[in-house]
Amino acid sequence: MSTDAQHQEQDAAREWQRWHEGRIVAVAAPYGPLSLTGTHWLSDYPEGLIPAVPGHWREDGDGVVLTAVAQDGVLVDGEPLTGEVRLGADRGPVDASRVARGDRRLMVLRREGLWAVRDFDPGSPARHAFSTIEATAHDPRWTLPGTFRPYGEGRSVRVANADGVERGLGLGGEIAFTVDGVACTLQAAIEPDGSLWAVFADATSGKSSYRFRFLRPEAPDDDGGVSVDFNRALLPPCAFADHFICPFPPPGNTLPAPVPAGERNRIDA
Structure with missing residues (x-):
């Protein structure tokens, strides 16, 4: 193997190591995949009450309506929600989701016409048990x-x-x-x-x-x-x-x- 080829392989190995380390950091991040504690399909909860998820959730055509009272502790766009708000599917990163309760982020998901709420919790047992990939x-x-x-x-x-x-x-x-x-x-x-x-x-x-x-x-x-x-x-x-x-x-x-x-x-x- 030529010296140039050896250097290329060494560079590729170093680049891969950086990628691998970055993946571990991303997975273990507060709102990485380990923090997902539930995907709740609203069709499974026709009364709008999802266990352990604050507020009342209902489908409404091309959106979801969330209703909350002060005791629910729900924030929407950083402000306490008392009343109702209409939500669409979240498109950005988890920490940019519109709905939060404390450190938790509640993301709205739509797949094949069905609506769901995803609950991301940085304190999830899976996140704290994780060691590496x-x-x-x-x-x-x-x-x-x-x-x-x-x-x-x-x-x-x-x-x-x-x-x-x-x-x-x-x-x-x-x-x-x-x-x-x-x-x-x-x-x-x-x-x-x-x-x-x-x-x-x-x-x-x-x-x-x-x-x-x-x-x-x-x-x-x-x-x-x-x-x-x-x-x-x-x-x-x-x-x-x-x-x-x-x-x-x-x-x-x-x-x-x-x-x-x-x-x-x-x-x-």
């Missing part, structure tokens, strides 16, 4: 050249989600690459910034790694070239809290070979 050290053999082949039009497939409910998963194309001489493809969604998102499993899933993982390649180049870097395979949010509704891999996204790279499991103290 088990991950395989950077291995240049798992940074693979690939080609993205967009579909003529977007597709949607029904897949099971982590909460046991089947939902639609939008797909914009497939990533083609080779592992040890074997041609593989992963169906992927196209994010608003042009980057890709694939949900995949492999021969390690449910054994030495979590039952499925995410891959987020950068946007393809003009010729469709894309880096398939399994060193940055991610644990899905539901690996940190049972209350996320992550989609399972769509048909065809389970690789026959083991992928001993990237994030593997959550480790608690």
Whole structure:
């Protein structure tokens, strides 16, 4: 190996280490995924009262109406709520959600026409039990050249989600690459910034790694070239809290070979 190649590998390993450390910090942050203590679908509470969640919540067409009294201790946009307010789905980070009670953040979620309230609590047991993310050290053999082949039009497939409910998963194309001489493809969604998102499993899933993982390649180049870097395979949010509704891999996204790279499991103290 040339000196330049050695330096490139060392740089890639250092960059991966910074990424890995940043992931641990983000997961353990006060409003990271470990702080999610509940996803409450309003259709399950027709009377509008959600256990352990303050206020009265009801669906109203394309929004949610929250009613609270002073004793509920609810803040909306930083101000105490006494009366009612109409809310839409939260789009920003958790700590920017409109509704709060003490350190807790109550986020409004909409999926396939259904409304839910998510409860994020920095004092969650899961957050305080967390130690680190088990991950395989950077291995240049798992940074693979690939080609993205967009579909003529977007597709949607029904897949099971982590909460046991089947939902639609939008797909914009497939990533083609080779592992040890074997041609593989992963169906992927196209994010608003042009980057890709694939949900995949492999021969390690449910054994030495979590039952499925995410891959987020950068946007393809003009010729469709894309880096398939399994060193940055991610644990899905539901690996940190049972209350996320992550989609399972769509048909065809389970690789026959083991992928001993990237994030593997959550480790608690």
